[in-house]
Amino acid sequence: MTSPDPADPADLxxxADPADLxxxxxxxxEEIADxxxxxxxxxxxxxRDDLIHPDLIGxxxxxxxxxxxxxxxxxxxxxxxxxxxxxxxxxAAGRLLGLxxxxxxxxxxxxxxxxxxxxxxxxxxxxxxxxxxxxxYRHKSEPEALAGILREVDTEDxxxxxxxxxxxxxxxxxxxxxxELRARADVDVVALACGTGGTxxxxxxxxxxxxxxxxxxxxxxxxxxxxxxxLQERAFGGRRGDxxxxxxxxxxxxxxxxxxxxxxxxxxxxxxxxxxxxxxxxKLLYGLVALADEGxxxxxxxxxxxxxxxxxx
Numbered sequence: 062m063t064s065p066d067p068a069d070p071a072d073l074x075x076x077a078d079p080a081d082l083x084x085x086x087x088x089x090x091e092e093i094a095d096x097x098x099x100x101x102x103x104x105x106x107x108x109r110d111d112l113i114h115p116d117l118i119g120x121x122x123x124x125x126x127x128x129x130x131x132x133x134x135x136x137x138x139x140x141x142x143x144x145x146x147x148x149x150x151x152x153a154a155g156r157l158l159g160l161x162x163x164x165x166x167x168x169x170x171x172x173x174x175x176x177x178x179x180x181x182x183x184x185x186x187x188x189x190x191x192x193x194x195x196x197x198y199r200h201k202s203e204p205e206a207l208a209g210i211l212r213e214v215d216t217e218d219x220x221x222x223x224x225x226x227x228x229x230x231x232x233x234x235x236x237x238x239x240x241e242l243r244a245r246a247d248v249d250v251v252a253l254a255c256g257t258g259g260t261x262x263x264x265x266x267x268x269x270x271x272x273x274x275x276x277x278x279x280x281x282x283x284x285x286x287x288x289x290x291x292l293q294e295r296a297f298g299g300r301r302g303d304x305x306x307x308x309x310x311x312x313x314x315x316x317x318x319x320x321x322x323x324x325x326x327x328x329x330x331x332x333x334x335x336x337x338x339x340x341x342x343x344k345l346l347y348g349l350v351a352l353a354d355e356g357x358x359x360x361x362x363x364x365x366x367x368x369x370x371x372x373x374x
Contacts, residue, residue, distance in 0.1 A: 082157055084113045084122050087241040090365065093333050101353045102360030107335065108242065108251070108367045111342075116157060119369035120253075120260040121150035123238055124231035125222070129154055131230060132220035136161040138211065139222040140201055143171055144179045144316050144340070146370055147225050152188035162188045163214050165201065169194040178374050189214070227259025232296035235260045239267020239274070239302070242365055250275055250358060252349055253367035254341035255306065256315070258285045260369065262292040265302030274304040277348040279341050281311045310348035316340055322347060338370040 088110045098105045110119035117125055129137070137160055141148040148164045155162035164183055172192040176184060184190060191214045193201075200206040202223065211217045222228070238260070242251050251268060255261050255276040265274040278285050285306055293301050312322050318339045326343040330336060337343050349366055358364055 082114065082117070084117075084126075086113060086237075088113050088119075090242075090245065093335075095332065097350050098353050098364075101356070101358065102362075103353050103358045104247075104363040105349070106245075106248065106363060106365040108238075108365050110238070111336075111338075111368045111371045116153035117150050118146075118371060119367075120235060120238070121146065121226065121370075123234045123263070124226035124259055125150055125154055127230040127234045128220070128222050128226065128228070129158060129160070132160065134160065136163060136216050136219040137222060138163045138165065138214065138216050138219040139226070140165045140167070140198070140224040142167045142315070143177055145224075146340070146373070148183050148188070149179055149186075149373070151222065151226075152183040152186035155188060156186040162186075163216055163219065164188045164190050165198070165210055165214070166190055166192045167195060167198040168192060182374070223257075225257030225259060227257040227262075227292060229292070229296040231259045232263040232266075232292050235263025236267040237263075238367065239264040241267075243267060243269040243272065245365070247363050248272060248365045249362045250364045251367065252277065252345060252364060253369060254279050254345040255285055255289075256280065256341065258289040259292055260367075261304060262289045262296065262301075264367070265304035266293065266297055268302050272303070274302060276304065276306045277310050277345045278306055278308050279311050279344050280315045281308070281313065283308055307348060307352070310344050310351070312344060318343070325350075335368070336371045338368075338372050341370055342368055 088108060091107045091109060093105055093107060095105055113119060113122045139151050151162055169192050197206060211219060242248050250273055252275040253260060255278045261274055261276040268274060290300055312319055322343050325347050326337040326339055329346055345366055
């Protein structure tokens with residue numbers, strides 16, 4: 062186990078060939094014409110973080126890069142569910158960097174089943190999968206439970222990255238996302254889908270004083286406000302930036318993609334030729350259309366939607 066020191070994504074050059082991992086930063090910003098926003102006098106921009114890197118996509122690059130630098134060649138142990146984007150990104154990073162990776166997966170019952178495509182990709186990239194029961198998983202951040210998991214996978218000296226990659230290093234890494242959009246004086250609101258809240262915590266800290274961040278949680282439960290405040294406290298010493306959450310667009314919880322949401326995403330793809338990832342990005346865009354209809358954005362506003370991922374497989 063380790064408490065990482067602050068690191069910069071550029072430090073990855075010490076442990077990997079930059080030609081393999083060179084990110085596309087700053088990620089591009091595209092304006093799209095969409096009548097559902099135009100009729101309310103709202104401009105919609107897409108911050109294409111999905112184009113940063115072909116394997117470490119979007120906020121996964123921003124959160125993982127400083128942690129992988131801090132790992133300094135040690136085995137990386139991290140956590141996620143059966144469809145975790147974070148596990149896939151960590152496994153891909155391990156392949157690219159030559160790092161051993163272990164994914165602790167929620168759900169002991171999955172160990173006897175064929176791997177789904179997401180976990181199969183992790184395994185193909187060299188990640189060793191370790192399935193734990195849901196009770197143990199809930200307590201994974203407690204020192205005794207974590208120590209037990211590390212003993213089980215024989216990685217007691219590993220570098221541990223939390224579920225979703227959200228720790229102080231990750232939050233500071235995501236501040237660059239806000240800083241890239243701070244440079245756009247025309248942007249009033251920056252919106253993104255939230256899982257563990259680390260990206261929003263960093264993003265909000267990097268925005269300008271006249272900009273605000275809006276998070277659309279993809280899990281139900283209403284717990285993220287406290288988690289984000291805690292992340293900002295640990296990363297920056299206190300709350301930073303103007304940010305808020307709207308909990309109405311989770312569609313029943315993580316990995317829930319009902320027909321209505323899938324149809325919305327397919328329609329958006331046809332309109333704009335932009336691939337729409339269903340678990341996060343579709344909920345974000347659906348929420349923004351609904352908010353525009355509600356008049357949540359004053360006429361003349363510019364909203365930047367952060368596209369944090371792309372469809373898998």
